[in-house]
Amino acid sequence: MTASAVSNNMKVSTDYTAQEIIVVAGAKVLEDKKIVFVGTGLPMVASLLAKLTNAPGLIPVFEAGAVGPPLKRGLPLSVGDSKTFTGASYVKGLNAAFELTQRGFADFGFIGGAEVDMFGNLNSTMIGDFPAGYQKPKVRLPGSGGASDMAASCERTILIVPHDKKKFNAKLNYITSPGHLDGSPNARYNAGMQGKGPYRLISTKGIFDFEEKSKRMRILFTFPGETIESIQAATGFELLISPNVSEFPAPTEEEVRMIREDIDPTGVFVKRIAK
Amino acid sequence: MTASAVSNNMKVSTDYTAQEIIVVAGAKVLEDKKIVFVGTGLPMVASLLAKLTNAPGLIPVFEAGAVGPPLKRGLPLSVGDSKTFTGASYVKGLNAAFELTQRGFADFGFIGGAEVDMFGNLNSTMIGDFPAGYQKPKVRLPGSGGASDMAASCERTILIVPHDKKKFNAKLNYITSPGHLDGSPNARYNAGMQGKGPYRLISTKGIFDFEEKSKRMRILFTFPGETIESIQAATGFELLISPNVSEFPAPTEEEVRMIREDIDPTGVFVKRIAK
């Protein structure tokens, strides 16, 4: 790569997609030399990008049992993918991975959901009338997978939810993966859970944290093109606003190139927009 | 071996020791193609003899984690001995071995103790004033090891206790490995334990079972030279007598030879009497 190519690649991308900025934001939220319990989909892409950029010493753990794989064979299609085992430091099964997590080995848990409330509780089980309609939901989602366990036992969780008024709800249809529960003091501890709970939420519109006292979702970064108002308008509950709210920089050309060429060249999880 | 040597070896031994008849009796109590959880010491010798004689398909399990080893490298010095792992079908650690047992995989458990009562409860913890003197016992024994777990979870247990009035006690100093508890109906089940409890007891004087209703120790076989009376006289509680009580045959020369030459040639567990 020539010097001019490098400087080119530091240029801001003009054609990045909503999923791509989620991936870039996810990578930047992760910290070097920490252990991240990686859920399926975009969290895998973000963890790979983090390892290639700001967090080369990041240690991924996958629920099917791999600890610390280098992921040199490319993007796994599953959290139990063969690619997660090659070169790993430890390979067992699901019990072992979740036991490590319950013990306190996972600094971060990285999970998605179909619906989120202001306290970072997530739903990935059902849409419909609960509890009466639980056995015959309007929309049946896949179910918890490991998300409920990661939510209960990882030290801090990073949530990914596409931003949409129907998905950012005052009341969830079903709480699959508990966050800060009702936001009351020590709610998680009192419920018997471990860890500090939701740390960041990344949507298609910005990055959020959870205000320390109220545990309510708070705008921390707006994505390019969004404002506090546009984000609030797409949210089904009242958002808090960080005193230091700022705009998250658009992905660089190099970041977008890495996602498109190095990490997910066939668009398994990061979908291409048809040209 | 010539034909005459074979017939010689079927002859009754005239110089077998008390430990040797225990080993022979232990081997004969074991059944072919069953799984036996083997405690340390004489149970290991008896299991090896059983594999070489009446129970070639016997499957030994050792608490340190070996399942089904062929034991072709000789007598282990420990239930975690390297010899128990070579050629085994499964090798993990203590949790795995005891979990299998708690699940119901062990048809027999083969354990020793320093003291036994009429219901087959065993003590291998302490001699002294209990509970007041628990923290400063008169004699401190090694402790349960795996015996308490085998007693609680193997389907049937075989006990070995050298016969002595001080060791066959109406009341134990400490119950390390529970047998039929107080002998009341369903006592084990009601206490939450698994399995049918003590099946046979082998002493230096005979073989005993436990009468079905009362769960009390009962003479089943007297060893050569012993009578019902001589055994009762050496026992600190009243023994029941089986309607079919008979004399257990003395070990054959071949059985004694196998113990002395093939199984425990250096007298690790089966001590030689100084000539």
Next chain:
Amino acid sequence: MENNDNMFWTGLSPDEAREALVTKDKSMRDKQMTLKEAVSRFIKDGDNVGIGGFVNIRQPIAITHEMVRQGFKDITLSFHSAGMAPDILAGAMMIRPDHCSIKRIELAYWAHEAFGLSPVWRYLAERGMVEFEDWSNYNMSARFKAGAMGLPFIPSRGPLGGDICKTSRTKVIDCPFTGRPIALLPASNPNVAILHVQAVDKFGNCIIRGTDATCPEIAMASAHTIVTCEQIVSHELVASHPKDVMIPFPAVDAVIQVPFGAYPGACRRHYYYNGDHIREFHSLVTPICKGGPLDPLKAWYEENIFGVEDFEDYIEKFGNKKLMADKAAESYNCERLA
């Protein structure tokens, strides 16, 4: 379901599970048989069937095909995360409910990660055709583990704070040591475990590569276990690497060599996913969810399951070129000298 409030056991109760193992022949004997025989002998109507593998990795696909051919009634499926195995079983219920019926599902996740959602799951659940009980992955793994340990329950943090506590048989107690709440999950002891692994000896000692998923625990929890494998190997080879054995022989009842037995899912060291085939199957189900006809799905079952003698005939249809490509993809994931 509402009834999950009242405790009941699906599959075997802890005492029944113990008794089943105590009375079973656990000797070291040759357990090789045909898949037809294994399914017919060990899977009964009304059984709770524990499914091994994880999502589309080492799912016991060949076994599910044979189950569909033979038919099943009122079974319960227990798994953490699964993909094609329940798809095949439940898809059969969509087209021939007289021949194949599922009564209940205990699960954490039914979808396909990179290969999308399961329209079969949506079809069944949204029409109220089966009762189900949601758990998390760890909950199900731990429930099988409790079953494998001979325990009636295992404690877990996993479901605390969420609605899984309300819609499952979880009991939350105050820990008698710390005073803090802790969840107790009832053990799962299926009647039969269905598993696919890399290598087994004729006695049933199983070597698993890559994730063990929860296969060892499911096998040890169940009253019976059917194992298909890529390779049957000698006991001597297995016993020279006893620490590689993840399931010991007394936990296994039937051993059948079925190469590609987890296909179109993946099997470490052997083959990677055939994602196109997974998506193709879904493309036949999705229109039915929207009211379309059952015929294309019926045709798929006719062609691939009912119309063939065994799984080998199904695999044959893919052609060697495609199978070799999927093997080559896995060789890249996991490079080894032959």
Next chain:
Amino acid sequence: MENNDNMFWTGLSPDEAREALVTKDKSMRDKQMTLKEAVSRFIKDGDNVGIGGFVNIRQPIAITHEMVRQGFKDITLSFHSAGMAPDILAGAMMIRPDHCSIKRIELAYWAHEAFGLSPVWRYLAERGMVEFEDWSNYNMSARFKAGAMGLPFIPSRGPLGGDICKTSRTKVIDCPFTGRPIALLPASNPNVAILHVQAVDKFGNCIIRGTDATCPEIAMASAHTIVTCEQIVSHELVASHPKDVMIPFPAVDAVIQVPFGAYPGACRRHYYYNGDHIREFHSLVTPICKGGPLDPLKAWYEENIFGVEDFEDYIEKFGNKKLMADKAAESYNCERLA
């Protein structure tokens, strides 16, 4: 002890154990250091020390020698079955209680199987010199497992029906699912685990041959773990066999290569027992139990521990011929081409 009726935590409480791990640096970094440094950094007065191995297999003997050299006060020892490791630590307390003191022992068995009883254990217990708590092997393994799982307790059948329930902190409850009694064992989370294994990479990934004993659980339950090993090997070699890794690197804090680190005990693939040396040590203690003088035991410690710089000097005393013989004995147990 009587006070075991009232629940208390030795080592770390479950919440403290969680916090210790959360705040610890779990990165993949070089953890090689001297044994001197490891013992001095990670073992503190008052600590609960979890001892790995089983009876005289893979006991962390070199670590106990260094602990004795440096001295320790009011420590608690936690193990299931152990032999020479507690013998060495407690023998030091017999001769130099000012320098080495044990406050409490949580154990299942302290003796030597084929090599007899432990006179050291009898000496300490029968004189009331330490408080202790009896458990069974599985109880201790399961307590470490609970600690490794981040749980406050684990259910077990093990102690039911016997006096272990009365003399330990076990709680027996009626199972909320079956109504039958079940025992709950409090987790054990030692401050520090001391282990000896066959091979480790510099990050702390441990490969164990033969029995795992309860080493993985003890390591993962403890706040810190010191591992000595026969061989330090490259991470690349270890990572090419990740399923052989029994303890993952984040659970390990110090890695030290100490050949013969479990001697005179045995270490699979490396050396078999030196039973004579074990018996010789006991022959110095037994007379003391009967009122004899401490001098011969003092002389043993002087010669083998206080008077040498490190464990290598102690091993040197056995002479190559004897060490080779014990290696040859193990080669017979476990034949392998070099």
